[in-house]
Amino acid sequence: MVIRYYILVFIFLNSCSSSKGDSFEFVVLPDTQTLVEEFPEVYMNQLQWIERNKERFSFVLHVGDITQNNSEEEWQVAKSGLSLLNKKVPYNLALGNHDMGSEIGKFADTRNTMLANRFFPHSEYISQSNSIATFPKGSIDNNCAEYDLVGQKWLVFSLEFGPRNKTIEWVNGIIANHPNHKVILNTHSYMYNDNTLQDGNDWYLPQKYGVGKDTGAEAVNDGGQLWEKLVKPNKNIIMVFSGHILGSGVGQLVAKNNYGNTVYQMLANYQKNVKGVEKGDSGYLRIIKVDKKTNTISVKTYSPWLDKFYTNPEHEFTFTNVEI
Incomplete structure (x- = not known):
């Protein structure tokens, strides 16, 4: 009986671990x-809820527009929250149009990210974000983290608002040097709320801001251009996340890259003035689960503040037959 008991315990623990x-x-x-x-x-x-669940989550992605006015006061609030995760849950930040500019209230008129880099100093940021590379050198504007999950190496890129041509070149170079890694992209502006890539005549294009006037290596790229120059040509990019867009604030797009591999692209934004969260105090975030055993990526939308799941189909869904 004792031997049988220990065998059952071993099987149970092994099952949990597996x-x-x-x-x-x-x-x-x-x-x-x-x-x-x-x-x-x-x-x-x-952030307190994420910290309490630190054993559950492998990392956190912020899609950008961390602040509204790019002010010292708001960056201090942002820092106070994210600091709760230091050495507990790695977080990777994409900077949005509201996180850069020449002065308070100037949104991406210039690519000035001084405050973001002051409140999240490079050395401090890379020590807790699992970052293996940042661009430009010495800044957090674009960063690449590496994770070892489900027996697979992953690269997670968090990219600036309107990634520049030279930023795309940097990302492509790193991916080329890690051909067997799965890749996740996180950037502020990529999808529109009609389940398409943000391009053409869509509102809030990076080209319509001050930074959009730059040319050559500094030229910005919208969602459609990012797909053509970065996502579509790379066989191992599996997911893309973005925010920025109002209206419904959500969207999803599944498409094949040049290699016939599926890319799962998602928009999520729950700030004030988004449909259904007009007051902006709902505090919804997204929980992504990647399951190698069932070949699924499941998405749930949850508010720790309301202790409530947003269960409408556009907020809770599962991708099946995923090659992980």
Whole structure:
């Protein structure tokens, strides 16, 4: 009986360990700009909840527009929240149009990210973000983290608003040097709320901001251009996350790259003035689960502040037959 008991315990523990190794979860933190500006208690609640669940999540992605006005006061709030995760849950930040500019209230008129880099110093940031590379050198404007999950190496890129041609070249170079890694892209502006890439005559294109006037290596790229220059040509990019867009604030697009591999692309934004969250104090975030055993990527939308899941189909869904 004793031997049988220990065998059963061994099988149970082995099963738990195997199950844990077959999947991982991470958080996508949509635009926090109006939370940081008007509802800091909701923002802090989001980060406190993630910290309490630190054993559950492998990392956190912030899609950008961390602040509303790119002010010292708002960056201090943002820093206070994200610092709760230091040495507990790695976080990777994409900088949005509201996180750069020549002065308060000037959104991406210039690519000035001085405050973001002051409040998240490069050496401090890379020590807790799993970053293996940043661009430009010495800044956090674009960063690449590496993770070892479900028996697979992953690269996670968080890219600036309107990634420049030279930024795309940097990303392509790193991916080329890691041909067997799965890749996740996180950038502020990529998808539109009609389930298409942001391009053409869509609103809020990077080209319509001050930074959009630059040319050559400094020229910005919208969602359609990022797909053609970066996502489509790389066989191992599996997911793309973005925010920025209002209206419904959500979208999803599944498409094949040049190699016939499927890319899962998602938009999520729950700031003030997005349909359904007009007050902006709901505090919704996204929980992504990648399951190698079932070949699925599942997406849930949850508010720690409301302790409520947003279960409409556009907010809770599962991709099946995923090659992980």
